[in-house]
Amino acid sequence: MFASLPSTLSSLLQTSTLEDHEQILSECSKTLKSNGSDIGTQHVKVVALLKLDRYEDAVKFIEETAGLKNKVELEYAYALYKTGRLKEAAELAATIKGRGAQHVEAQARYRLEDSAIPSELYKRLRSQKLDSEQYDLRVNQGAIDAQAQWLGLADAQSIRRVGREDLEAFETAYNAACGSIGRGEYGQAEVLLKRAKELCKHSDDLTDQQKADELLPISVQQLFVLLCLGKMAEAENLAGEINAADASDLSTRRIGQNNVLLASSVFNPFLAHKAFHETPKIPPNDRLFSYQSIPLESNRITIDLQTFKFDGIASSTSKTTKGSTSPSISPDVLLASYFNAAAHAKTETGKPAIRKILPLLAKRPNDIGLIITLVQLYVVSGDTTSAVELVETLFKRLEMSVAEGERDIRFNPMLVSLMISLYQVRGQKDHVKQELAKAAVHWRTKSSAPMSLLTAAGVSLLESQSEEDAKLASDIFTKLREQQPNDKATIAGYVASHAQDDEAVVGADADKLTGTAELIRNIDIDLLENTGIPQSSNALTIAQLGRTRKRGAPAGGNLKPKRIRKSRLPKDYDESKKPDPERWLPMRDRSYYRPPKGKKKGKRGGGSDDRTQGGAVDESLNVDAKPGAAAVVTASAGGANKKKKGKGKK
Template sequence: MAASLPSSLSSLLKKSSLEDHEQILSECDKALKTSKGSDHDTQRVKIVALLKLDRYDEAAKFIENNIGADLRKKVELEYAYALYKTGRLKEAADLSATLESRGACHVEAQARYRLEESIKTSALYKHLRSHRLDAEEFDLRVNQGAIDAQAQWLGLSDSSTARRPGREDLEAFETAYNAACGSIARGEYTQGEMLLKRAKELCKHSEDLTDQQKADELLPISVQQLYVLLTLGKTAEAEALAGEINTHEAADLSTRKVGQNNVLLTSSAVNPFLAHKTFHATPKIPPSDKLFSYQSTPLESNKSTIDLQTFKYDGIITSTAKTLQAHPGPLLSPEVLLASYFSAAAHAKNETGKAAIRNILPELEKRPNNIGVIITLVQLYVVNGDVTSAIELVERFFKRLEDSNSEGEQDIRFNPILVSLVISLYGHRGQKDGIKQELAKAAAYWRTRSNAPTSLLTAAGVSLLKSQSEEDARLASDIFGKLREQQPEDQATLAGYVASHAGDDKAVSSADANKLTATSELIRNIDIDALETAGIPQSSNALTIAQLGRSRKRGAPDGGNVKPKRIRKSRLPKDYDESKKPDPERWLPMRDRSYYRPPKGKKKGKRDDRTQGGAVDESLNVDAKSAAGTVATGSGGGANKKKKGKGKK
């Protein structure tokens, strides 16, 4: 029977009508046993059958271990797809990039999307859409929407220039869902909620999906909707939706994990030990289904929070120590910052105030450049009312970074996060000069670099414009000149540029000024007469009194005659005569008055030394004389005094 098989299985398959990939795989194995693995066509058919059966790991291992270099060249696309499906994303992307085919471009784009390389992925889909096929148009639009949302989640896209949802996004549940994710990433939760409701309705009424497929698609939409409701504070709606979600029905473990976390957050009074058990009920997520960083980071934070609530301090210290040892230098990555925060919290052991500070300070001595520990201590100092210690801690850290020769540490020194932190502390203590100096130093550092943070430079430029120093004015001019090159249409940048060059008519063209909103437009809705009538703005207390129709002081009468203030009789002297003019020297001591005449036998001014407020005779300064004529002798003061006799006074 085996001898009658054709030498190549491909010729048999061309003549057969097999549609079951399990049968095809079985026939391939039989043929390969006979040919002892030398039939390249049969090997290739087996690889395709394994991919069709979703047995990607087997396909990758078969390509790596059972075929020669000649055949591997022919199945590189299949191999790249198998690598992508098994979670070996970097290998899949690099291999696909070397292949010149539309399929390879699709595989590379998917792999780089999973690697969170949004810019490269967007460029790949732009290339695919420039040579689009009608059959792929909808899929490409869906994928581009997912990439746009991811870029905003990662902070790689400017929210002000991001594409807003259009009418075409509301035609299918896939595009509506991606548009909703983009809105949520920008913080537009109300719009995101509306788009998610639209996506659910479109999915429920889709004629292209089976009931099971609808259930699979509706679950992640509901999980995302639950997140939005929790963020908006709609607790009742969130609890009702959580009761409808069955996370165990999720086809992939990543959706199940996220859904389980969101459902758990709807129960605020849950026992922390039961929450710990529920949170860890999901099996470990495989590499092929790993979470994105903007999903894994908050999940890791929630995990550590539950561990703190269940007093697992030693476990947190041990797990975070591995991360901190692997990254000993000052870093601002979310992974390292989270590890630092929770390590500090675990060492504090639920203490607060000075007790927590005492427990965390030894960790700072071990890792003096650990930014997470420094920020935690700053927070504790501020809550404890000790802003001075918080500022000193940050300034010492900045001094260490400034003394370093590492360019990376210099970037961290002037990172907008840390600059904002110290500015906030200076503002808390009213150090306006400190704020201006810090912004000026940051601007001087970043203005020569291509990756300068525009928000920080703008804040520095505005601060320097308020200064009266010519040097600060020149620096502000340079800053807004650089910003104008980067974002020529930004209104805040143009306003700063025009203001910083106000004294140089040649530098500011009329085109720049014309791009700004006209002054007449800015004051169009201002009632000048009402402002003049209102006068100087009053305090809220004064306004309240005015609204009540009362005043602290009685106004003058209409005739202009001011009624004299009545003085209580109890405050007047007994011999007070209203018709007599008060003595203008009544406030002086009697001896100092011009009309004073001393009694017979006494001279005027003889006892001035005893008069309170009178002239001081320096010759009578007893303390000065004793200090000048006495030598210190240590203890035994009073030993030179003559002892009085017994009974004598």
């Protein structure tokens, strides 16, 4: 093995142990000074640098040494991964054969939040059945599944529920808990995290220091779950036990510090601002995932708003919004838009905030985050009409665009849901159906169509009586059935939309649905018939007490007409004539009322018919006053109204 190496390095490697990496590195450096082109020594130096966690030095040495990249491809890919150059690492590892390269690519893709590729890689690795790796592969697969659920990329049919094997080790229990959090099942996550803690504390394979390192992120995650469940007292007690500064990696330290601040019952924004920024900047090789970084960035700017740093927020967020000239629904751009609007509002809400934010819309008419902020303010202020007009104007601009990406944004599920919600508030059911139909027409031919949106559109179109809508619903459920053949909701929609077209095909699919007999097996039909129409509790009480004042119908069923007394009828009553429908209204309020002609108008002020010609003038009319002038009257002690004389007049 060492025959081709220099004698000094060969003897060193033969007598050294795996813990002598510093000594190996030193000897390699000495040897390369005399023979810098020795490939074997260069390779050993790279491995020694990796063993010493000096990944930056390893990358630098490989890139500066001519011809070394092609000789140490796997080591180079691993070093790139550890220094945060994830895309380069994944692309390089994909070109290398062997299990090691597949592990590196899977880890890099996982950090890049591309869960589909690493999942496939781990399935391939597990199929090779190498016993020493099976447990690690199962743990890593659990982490990838949890990530897919966090990102909302997991297919509902493929999600694996928690099993007995997940409760056997703290790593698998922790990953299962993260998956439960991704699905919003916080109660189950709380139970799993407690289980993970117990397994970690009683593990015989870990030292006390290793247990402490593993327990800290579990506690931080547990604190998050308690906050989501609203168990503030338990959360505050747990926060007192967490020392985020003890975390070995800065990402866990930052998240832990954030959760501890949220659990505090006494919140001082200025102290929170100081504590939040105590954590050093996270290095690229330990960067947060998007579902971690976005909430943390939101919390950071929120604290800045609470400490009145409006100008700084407006300046920093405007860089992001200006950099995105076309409409964007990227999370970081939307977040910048929200907080840019909040900074300009300066703690104002409602209509005052709208007045301060509207000028920004003239400068950034395609800023979707800004439009959503204004929509929310309009709705809170009770002006749903303006909110609808704002979104409809945006949709018209996007529909007129020739860019395909902007048309996809127009029918993005988030914006479609927003429009539908506004229509529902206003009771515009037809507009809801039209919006869903438009979205379905746009997405039904695309491979990346959002399934939930197509399902909602299909269900809405099935309720329509139009043949065109029925045909569109049929096409939608045909596409959904191809992509989700085992989804019962999809099958039900397909059966309903094809019921009159092809009975043979529909029959095969109908068998997959729960039968009617099974659905009604617990329903007592005789009891329903005997019970009849449900009555209110008040009516039932009266019936039980026998206090009803209504007379029952005669047994024969012949009802006698009710006799009306003549004294209650008008004098000119005629049974053959139809009663006046407006007879209950006062005469002057009826539609056919016309005032009599020739009658003089009412007298002004109750005076004589001669008005002021020769008669006494009523001074209270104040005929000399200017039009629109208000008469000021003061009340005397006796209660009579008198004019106040001007000063000096008698």
